[in-house]
Amino acid sequence: MGYLALLAALCLGAATVARGQLTDNFYNGCCPQAANIVRARVSAAMQAEARMGASLLRLHFHDCFVNGCDGSILLDGSNSEKLAAPNLNSVRGFDVVDAIKADLEKACPGVVSCADVLALAAKYGVLLSGGPDYDVLLGRRDGLVANQSGANSNLPSPFDPITKIIKKFSDVGLNTNDVVILSGGHTIGRARCALFSNRLSNFSATSSVDPTLDSSLASSLQSLCQGGDGNQTAALDVGSPDTFDNHYFQNLLGQKGLLSSDQGLFSSADGANTTKALVQLYSYNSERFRCDFGRSMVKMGNISPLTGSAGQIRTNCHAVN
Ligand code: HEM
Ligand SMILES: *[C@@H]1O[C@H](CO)[C@@H](O)[C@H](O)[C@H]1NC(C)=O
Ligand SMILES: *[C@@H]1O[C@H](CO)[C@@H](O)[C@H](O)[C@H]1NC(C)=O
Ligand SMILES: *[C@@H]1O[C@H](CO)[C@@H](O)[C@H](O)[C@H]1NC(C)=O
Ligand SMILES: CC(=O)N[C@H]1CO[C@H](CO)[C@@H](O)[C@@H]1O
DSSP states (O other), rough: HHHHHHHHHHHHHHHHHHHTBBBBTTTTTTTTHHHHHHHHHHHHHHHEEEEEEEHHHHHHHHHTTTTTSSSGGGOOOOTTTGGGGGTTTTTOOHHHHHHHHHHHHHHSSSSSSSHHHHHHHHHHHHHHTOOOOOOOBBBBOOOSSOHHHHHHHHHHOTTTTTHHHHHHEEEEEEHHHHHHHHHHHGSSOOGGGGTGGGGGGSSSSSHHHHHHHHHHHHHHHEEEEHHHHHOOOEESSSTOSSSSSHHHHHHHHHOOOSSHHHHHHHHOGOOOOOOOOHHHHHHHHHHHHEEEEHHHHHHHTTTOBBBSSSSSSOOOTTTTO
């Protein structure tokens, strides 16, 4: 057996031992440098553009909600998830993923899946933004198909009522607590005017601005978006868009959530009182948020993973082998 084949076999061995479960030491035997390789690339990308940490976090989320965390969002082609409405001109970070994968293929050819690259990149995007250092679980294998219609139906929209968002999370095994905790991912990153300008004018017959949007924030967003093509971006966490903190929840208490789906967790009547109570909790208990966020990320990362001999380890994340 050649050296490289032996390395790959070590990883298969780990999968067998784990009986289809993800583990926190999956690559220790066969590619011990995997996490450091990902961390270095994410760090370099964030030095060039701090927002990239957020973009990589979102990529993992959008991968996991469609056919599980299987790297399907990275596949090109006419049925590509990249072309689905929630992703088109919206998800970003593909170049960083390619650079990570190229480094990994040099160090440990054929060993680290694209799905795990996304999980690791999300972890370091969070950590290097100042977020919690949770133990990411690994050992996912890559899917063989993209699912554009699945991306259109499963991914939450900022225009969905909170009840519908809760349903989309429960469809993938996540509960209402996870909805609130993981929405806290919006402590970093940006959103385009097209996704929130519905709140700025013509909101209802009686008021032109969403009554649950702080009026001075509304004015500044109006000037940002006015006359534009909908592609201008605003911070999801108005005070500290590149720092992972609990200001996202404090903002909601002050009606400074950006998306309707953010503010709805605190203000919406249909949000049920659980989401409101959790927003309050995290607004004053930052440690609790950090801890719960890590736990919910692990849970999200566990959505229908392919393990053992299912799927494959893609050599090129853009296409099946
Ligand atoms: C609860 C339902 C959710 C809705 C409706 C939602 C919606 C959105 C929208 C509309 C954007 C802006 C897209 C654009 O401007 O093109 C966005 C950005 C973002 N979302 Fe969410 N999201 C949700 C949950 C999550 C979750 C669970 C995470 C991760 C844990 C997450 C992480 C992010 C991040 C980090 C960004 C900023 C990305 C960047 O700056 O490139 N979101 N989200
Ligand atoms: C696409 O996603 C939908 C919704 O999750 C699912 O019902 C369907 O089986 C998926 N199709 C494929 C080909 O994976
Ligand atoms: C926003 O930018 C994308 C390219 O990133 C472009 O295709 C789209 O037309 C722009 N939107 C509008 C409304 O012009
Ligand atoms: C939410 O709380 C309010 C009072 O704070 C109560 O009137 C209402 O019935 C509660 N709604 C639900 C769904 O529990
Ligand atoms: C009630 C209200 O503000 N209506 C306005 C909605 O937007 C259109 C233009 O997009 C205006 O013409 C309406 O006056």
